[in-house]
Amino acid sequence: MTADSLPTAFDLASRQREISVAEFFLKNRHLLGFDSGAKALLTTVKEAVDNALDACEEAGILPEIRIEVKPIPHADDVFVVVVEDNGPGIVESQLSRIFGKLLYGSKFHKLAQSRGQQGMGISAAGMYAQLTTGKPLHVLSRVAGQTRATELYVSIDTAKNRPEMHKKQQVKWNRRHGTRVEAELQGYYQKGPHSIDMYLNQTAIANPHVTLRFENPNDEKLRFIRSVSELPAPPVSVKPHPHGVELGMLIQMLNNTHCRTLLPFLEQEFSRVGRKTARAIIAQAGNRLSARSYPRHIARAQAQALYHAMQEVPVSAPRTDCLVPIGEKQLEAGLRKELKAEFYTVVTRPAAVYRGNPFQVEVAIAYGRPGGVGLEVAADGHIHKAARQRQAAKEEATDASARLLRFANRVPLLYEPGACAITKAVMQTNWRAYGLRQSKGALPIAPMIIMVHIASVWVPFTSEAKEAVAGYAEILKELKLGLQACGRRLASHLRQTRRLQQEYDKRTHIEKHLPQIGNALQDILQLSDTARDKAMSNLDKSLHRRRKIR
Numbered sequence: 001m002t003a004d005s006l007p008t009a010f011d012l013a014s015r016q017r018e019i020s021v022a023e024f025f026l027k028n029r030h031l032l033g034f035d036s037g038a039k040a041l042l043t044t045v046k047e048a049v050d051n052a053l054d055a056c057e058e059a060g061i062l063p064e065i066r067i068e069v070k071p072i073p074h075a076d077d078v079f080v081v082v083v084e085d086n087g088p089g090i091v092e093s094q095l096s097r098i099f100g101k102l103l104y105g106s107k108f109h110k111l112a113q114s115r116g117q118q119g120m121g122i123s124a125a126g127m128y129a130q131l132t133t134g135k136p137l138h139v140l141s142r143v144a145g146q147t148r149a150t151e152l153y154v155s156i157d158t159a160k161n162r163p164e165m166h167k168k169q170q171v172k173w174n175r176r177h178g179t180r181v182e183a184e185l186q187g188y189y190q191k192g193p194h195s196i197d198m199y200l201n202q203t204a205i206a207n208p209h210v211t212l213r214f215e216n217p218n219d220e221k222l223r224f225i226r227s228v229s230e231l232p233a234p235p236v237s238v239k240p241h242p243h244g245v246e247l248g249m250l251i252q253m254l255n256n257t258h259c260r261t262l263l264p265f266l267e268q269e270f271s272r273v274g275r276k277t278a279r280a281i282i283a284q285a286g287n288r289l290s291a292r293s294y295p296r297h298i299a300r301a302q303a304q305a306l307y308h309a310m311q312e313v314p315v316s317a318p319r320t321d322c323l324v325p326i327g328e329k330q331l332e333a334g335l336r337k338e339l340k341a342e343f344y345t346v347v348t349r350p351a352a353v354y355r356g357n358p359f360q361v362e363v364a365i366a367y368g369r370p371g372g373v374g375l376e377v378a379a380d381g382h383i384h385k386a387a388r389q390r391q392a393a394k395e396e397a398t399d400a401s402a403r404l405l406r407f408a409n410r411v412p413l414l415y416e417p418g419a420c421a422i423t424k425a426v427m428q429t430n431w432r433a434y435g436l437r438q439s440k441g442a443l444p445i446a447p448m449i450i451m452v453h454i455a456s457v458w459v460p461f462t463s464e465a466k467e468a469v470a471g472y473a474e475i476l477k478e479l480k481l482g483l484q485a486c487g488r489r490l491a492s493h494l495r496q497t498r499r500l501q502q503e504y505d506k507r508t509h510i511e512k513h514l515p516q517i518g519n520a521l522q523d524i525l526q527l528s529d530t531a532r533d534k535a536m537s538n539l540d541k542s543l544h545r546r547r548k549i550r
């Protein structure tokens, strides 16, 4: 190649242009959870259901959600997905941007616990649908009090990241309020741990106040009916904590604030900063900053000094009343409804903080299958256990690992377990201390389901697809403490079960030899048959009494 044919800076300049977020995510769709047909179908359902649940809860409505996934006849791997909710609906002027623009939403700027965060869920699903089938999203939404619903067909102009409306009209809809989203996309429907069925099942566990009705491509109708009829308390939104902001965010906040001077800026835009702390931060920052500095005129170097001062000056820990855990009672209700087990235990840890963001961990364990592994104690204290059950227990004592269900802000996480702090915490917990088998650095081996939930105003996901939680030290510590608390309770249950098993074994052994003892006694003492039976019955009773379980 000669030097003449090499591109010049001017040639390169002619090729340099802005890349829209939509174009970026179109090429990097794996970042949003659309890297395979099966995942794309699940992600689409998940984004729409998560939005429906967020909207219903924000509006104080008990969610009733209908989901339908149907194959399009004579089209290979093309499905229509419908998600319909009884939420507050969406006002007409917002509809096109919500569904036709990436990074548009109501949750990003608000530090509050919600399922959505980035404003990139449903519009990304729309973009994927459009890419694979060329069809726009079909939306129907009615706001309470309005006589008609708005019907909209919308797609994304990916080069400009803005909505392209195809048709909009007012129509009749028999729902009083709510939203219905319909997307046609290429995908693959599968069963198993990564299926839509599983996602909905786990959603029902973590959201016992929700009713979900699902019609899957096999024409099966799955129903998950609510087991509690109280909505979770509405989450309070908080301002950022000084220890949680990053420099870029601080510079942006300084540029966008309505406050005219630095002192009220610090007091009003951050949580836990009063007059005294604000003055201390300004004094610590130095750099010619004063209480009366004008936020928009603060230079980068000064912002950096301010940022460091904010990290150094002690500030009280963030408020934690902004978190809404599922709660021990509700979580147990959800577990009992969806998973049959012999023993349940739930621990909700107190709130903690990572990088200035409050978070809270909940751990639950469902152990053993009923009538399978455990023993039953009758009301009179005697141990009853059929040989059949014993056999079943033996058959179940396989080498299967415990199943781990991960949740973040009540949303099941089905992919990327290996990259997730929750998996790491479970593997790093010493389950042998609680009477279970475990290879080093692996999940315990037991007929058991471990459920872990992390609630936060900002869950640190490892990617935009929101599949795995990042391993901040504070988060790992809380996870382990929760797992250990559940482990201890499980260990005590297992000790009790083992004691019962031993008692049972001893008794069976004695019972087996009782008739021989009876015959020997009869011979030695020259007893009549009646006297022998009476002696045996007394002996049996006294053995029962002595081996009674307290």
Ligand SMILES: Nc1ncnc2c1ncn2[C@@H]1O[C@H](COP(=O)(O)OP(=O)(O)O)[C@@H](O)[C@H]1O
Pocket (backbone or CB within 6 Å): 047, 051, 052, 055, 085, 087, 088, 089, 090, 098, 104, 105, 106, 107, 108, 115, 116, 117, 118, 119, 120, 121, 122, 123, 124, 179
């Ligand atoms: N079913 C719905 N009912 C009411 N509002 C909705 C619904 N779906 C989406 N929205 C609104 O649209 C916004 C954008 O949704 P989305 O793209 O999924 O981003 P995110 O959920 O991360 O904010 C939400 O923040 C919410 O305000």
Ligand SMILES: [Mg+2]
Pocket (backbone or CB within 6 Å): 047, 050, 051, 115, 116, 117, 119, 120, 121, 122
């Ligand atoms: Mg969303």
